[in-house]
Amino acid sequence: MPIPLVYNVRSVRARWTSAIVAVLGIAGTVGVFIAMLSLAKGFKATLISSGSDDNAIIMRAGSTSELTGGVALDSVKIIQDAPGIARGPEGPLVTPEIVIIAPIPLISTGTDANVQIRGVTKNVLHIRRNIRIVEGQMFTPGLAEIIVGKNATKSYSGLTLGNTIRLGTVRWKIVGVFDAGDTSFDSEVWADAKLLGPAFGRGENFFQSVTVHLQNPGTLQQLRDALTADPRLNVDVAREVDYYTKQSGRLTSLITILGGLVAAIMAIGAVFGALNTMYSAVSERGREIATMRAIGFGGPSVVFSFVIEALLIALVGGLLGCLAVLKLNGVTTGAMNLQTFSHVAFAFKITPLLLAQGIIFALVMGVIGGLLPAIRAAAQPVASALRSL
Amino acid sequence: MKYARLIFANLFRKKVRLILTIGSFSVALFLFTFLGVVKSAFSRGTEIAGADRLVTINRIGLINVLPLSYGDKIRAVPGVKAVTHNHWFGGVYQDERNFFPQFVIDVENHRKVMNEFKVADDQWNNFIKDRQGAIAGTTLAKRFGWKVGDRIPIKNALYGATKTWEFNLDGIYHDDKPGGDDSQFWLQWKYFDENVPEVIKSTAGWYVLKLDSADDAATVAKAIDYQFANSSNETKTETESAFAAGFAKQLGNIELLILIIGGVVFFTLLLVTGNTMAISVRERTAELAVLKAIGFSGPTVMFFVLAESLTIALFGGLLGLGLAILAIPVVGTALRGLLPTLVVSGSVLALGLAAAVLVGGASGILPGIGALRLRVVDALRRV
Numbered sequence: 050m051p052i053p054l055v056y057n058v059r060s061v062r063a064r065w066t067s068a069i070v071a072v073l074g075i076a077g078t079v080g081v082f083i084a085m086l087s088l089a090k091g092f093k094a095t096l097i098s099s100g101s102d103d104n105a106i107i108m109r110a111g112s113t114s115e116l117t118g119g120v121a122l123d124s125v126k127i128i129q130d131a132p133g134i135a136r137g138p139e140g141p142l143v144t145p146e147i148v149i150i151a152p153i154p155l156i157s158t159g160t161d162a163n164v165q166i167r168g169v170t171k172n173v174l175h176i177r178r179n180i181r182i183v184e185g186q187m188f189t190p191g192l193a194e195i196i197v198g199k200n201a202t203k204s205y206s207g208l209t210l211g212n213t214i215r216l217g218t219v220r221w222k223i224v225g226v227f228d229a230g231d232t233s234f235d236s237e238v239w240a241d242a243k244l245l246g247p248a249f250g251r252g253e254n255f256f257q258s259v260t261v262h263l264q265n266p267g268t269l270q271q272l273r274d275a276l277t278a279d280p281r282l283n284v285d286v287a288r289e290v291d292y293y294t295k296q297s298g299r300l301t302s303l304i305t306i307l308g309g310l311v312a313a314i315m316a317i318g319a320v321f322g323a324l325n326t327m328y329s330a331v332s333e334r335g336r337e338i339a340t341m342r343a344i345g346f347g348g349p350s351v352v353f354s355f356v357i358e359a360l361l362i363a364l365v366g367g368l369l370g371c372l373a374v375l376k377l378n379g380v381t382t383g384a385m386n387l388q389t390f391s392h393v394a395f396a397f398k399i400t401p402l403l404l405a406q407g408i409i410f411a412l413v414m415g416v417i418g419g420l421l422p423a424i425r426a427a428a429q430p431v432a433s434a435l436r437s438l
Numbered sequence: 439m440k441y442a443r444l445i446f447a448n449l450f451r452k453k454v455r456l457i458l459t460i461g462s463f464s465v466a467l468f469l470f471t472f473l474g475v476v477k478s479a480f481s482r483g484t485e486i487a488g489a490d491r492l493v494t495i496n497r498i499g500l501i502n503v504l505p506l507s508y509g510d511k512i513r514a515v516p517g518v519k520a521v522t523h524n525h526w527f528g529g530v531y532q533d534e535r536n537f538f539p540q541f542v543i544d545v546e547n548h549r550k551v552m553n554e555f556k557v558a559d560d561q562w563n564n565f566i567k568d569r570q571g572a573i574a575g576t577t578l579a580k581r582f583g584w585k586v587g588d589r590i591p592i593k594n595a596l597y598g599a600t601k602t603w604e605f606n607l608d609g610i611y612h613d614d615k616p617g618g619d620d621s622q623f624w625l626q627w628k629y630f631d632e633n634v635p636e637v638i639k640s641t642a643g644w645y646v647l648k649l650d651s652a653d654d655a656a657t658v659a660k661a662i663d664y665q666f667a668n669s670s671n672e673t674k675t676e677t678e679s680a681f682a683a684g685f686a687k688q689l690g691n692i693e694l695l696i697l698i699i700g701g702v703v704f705f706t707l708l709l710v711t712g713n714t715m716a717i718s719v720r721e722r723t724a725e726l727a728v729l730k731a732i733g734f735s736g737p738t739v740m741f742f743v744l745a746e747s748l749t750i751a752l753f754g755g756l757l758g759l760g761l762a763i764l765a766i767p768v769v770g771t772a773l774r775g776l777l778p779t780l781v782v783s784g785s786v787l788a789l790g791l792a793a794a795v796l797v798g799g800a801s802g803i804l805p806g807i808g809a810l811r812l813r814v815v816d817a818l819r820r821v
Contacts, residue, residue, distance in 0.1 A: 067713050069709075070709045070713040074706045077703070077705070077706045109600060111595040113530065113534055113595065116501070117528065117595045149501065150499050160683070161684055163500070218670075249498055250502055250670075306772075307476065307773075311473070311699060314468060315702075318461075318466055321458045321710070322709075324458050325455060325713075328454055
């Protein structure tokens with residue numbers, strides 16, 4: 050016959066000081082666990098959502114990122130005529146781009162951050178369709194004008210609408226702010242590729258990558274076959290979303306490994322705390338347990354009851370931990386992408402799945418912390434425990 | 439310590455509790471040390487940077503190069519002792535995940551400026567003679583099992599068409615400074631210059647210069663940047679530590695994050711031990727009263743309680759630090775390529791031990807005061 054749950058609730062309440070200690074230990078662990086994972090998740094989501102399924106990025110074969118690529122103008126012309134590429138009113142939807150990293154001070158610390166400056170063509174908005182101009186307008190091709198991402202304008206000093214800023218050898222006027230839907234483009238500055246290259250000492254006809262809009266996601270293979278078979282070209286073709294997934298790799302695994310390690314060590318500490326609490330609960334309650342056994346509750350019911358009590362403590366701790374970190378959701382922070390050495394703003398992303406993982410983590414700690422003391426409680430001989438009164 | 443036996447007897451009264459409390463102390467101290475080491479790994483560049491060294495880069499940004507002719511002009515600036523130049527090679531060995539920094543070095547001046555890197559003279563001489571020569575740091579060589587004489591292919595897409603460059607490992611260097619960087623790979627500028635496209639030929643990625651005196655850093659930096667102002671390649675010169683700090687800051691608020699986690703751990707630890715001490719004192723109220731009744735003074739009884747919690751703190755702390763010393767090199771190996779080398783420094787250990795003793799004292803103080811104030815009559819009546 051099971052021992053009523055209300056017994057556990059009351060006993061936790063009677064020993065609330067030591068219960069609180071165990072609760073806080075578990076809450077802290079769960080909080081750190083969720084915070085670290087949400088950081089990794091937020092960074093990864095920011096980069097992955099930068100890529101889209103129906104875009105392809107074409108770079109020199111063997112390049113690991115846009116920064117290391119190089120595509121000449123004659124190659125761009127060949128790519129424009131390749132099959133599988135969607136066409137807009139002004140011809141094929143192809144944007145040859147260059148990426149430059151320039152130091153611009155962070156508003157928060159005043160120190161330079163490596164900001165990614167992207168040279169694009171005007172039809173980029175037809176290719177990256179999740180990007181909208183929210184203030185001002187698109188730059189005019191041929192003029193020294195730039196548009197900035199919504200995180201860039203918030204994070205880096207001097208990037209406000211109407212302002213002018215010197216990048217490379219040119220002074221640029223900021224004519225627009227764009228919203229890229231919380232992707233890494235939101236941390237970028239965009240200009241006309243034909244002007245950006247020369248401003249940074251590059252040729253006018255030199256690009257680093259070409260992004261194209263596919264007729265539909267299925268035409269990627271067709272495009273890839275055509276381009277890799279062409280003897281005039283030496284390029285790799287990747288789906289944009291795959292490219293960005295790969296870009297997020299190093300920092301994501303660093304945060305996940307470090308965070309996992311810290312949470313694991315903290316979990317051991319929290320289990321020790323829970324064990325301590327439960328052991329002292331058992332030793333303080335020798336008589337109660339013996340009495341319950343004497344009036345007919347079996348050993349398994351006692352074990353079950355104590356595990357339930359530990360789970361109760363763990364659940365409260367887990368919920369508290371979740372609640373404490375929930376405020377982090379959406380908080381923007383910045384970090385350097387270890388793949389490109391450029392600065393990216395992103396937000397903590399706490400998903401229901403993460404919260405559920407946190408609660409499960411707490412319950413596992415509860416079971417580990419409760420099982421041994423529970424077995425000890427049930428194993429106490431009834432007669433001697435009652436005699437010690 | 440005539441009371442030592444009494445204190446120890448009390449400690450071992452509840453063995454499981456003692457083990458668990460010492461365990462939570464050592465876990466917390468382990469984590470404390472680990473976080474401290476990670477934090478210092480991120481800011482290490484700043485700490486080990488030579489105070490008498492400056493870095494000159496293209497003002498436009500790190501990825502823009504400078505003409506090679508700047509070297510002589512910088513060397514002519516008063517206060518500059520030696521100048522060397524580097525390039526970032528940025529190749530891939532076997533797989534992208536095997537990342538390690540590869541620097542193109544100027545063999546004539548590198549050892550004059552970067553004098554903390556030690557290479558055996560015969561290895562260095564072989565390296566200079568061998569156009570395809572390379573030198574690797576000790577940790578890097580160990581990581582891939584390289585030996586002097588090995589041929590190392592590195593794929594590079596940064597300079598011209600993607601191709602594989604072949605290198606002969608001629609030597610192994612070791613960084614003299616504690617916590618120094620033994621993970622670099624060096625190749626010769628001449629070999630590099632022959633094989634790169636026209637626009638990169640006769641250029642330097644950046645210059646590193648050694649000063650006669652660290653006090654001149656600001657004036658020399660200003661003089662160099664002034665000399666190249668309004669030219670087609672303007673420069674930005676700063677101290678090596680400022681340069682490294684610029685990189686570290688962009689990694690995000692790692693320091694804040696570590697501080698928060700450390701705070702959470704510390705607070706939890708304080709609660710756990712405080713609670714344990716409170717429980718064990720409560721259980722022994724009658725005993726403490728008896729001690730007082732037979733003539734021990736209040737402060738002595740308080741001392742018993744405090745000594746108990748400090749002993750636990752000290753043991754747990756030492757255990758945790760020992761674990762950290764053993765485990766952190768293993769973790770560092772697992773994380774190599776992602777994090778700079780993890781080094782357990784004496785100052786982190788000392789700080790950890792001080793923290794442990796502090797928590798031990800703080801968690802014993804409340805129960806201790808309880809014991810001090812305990813009134814014999816009340817306590818004995820409760821029995």
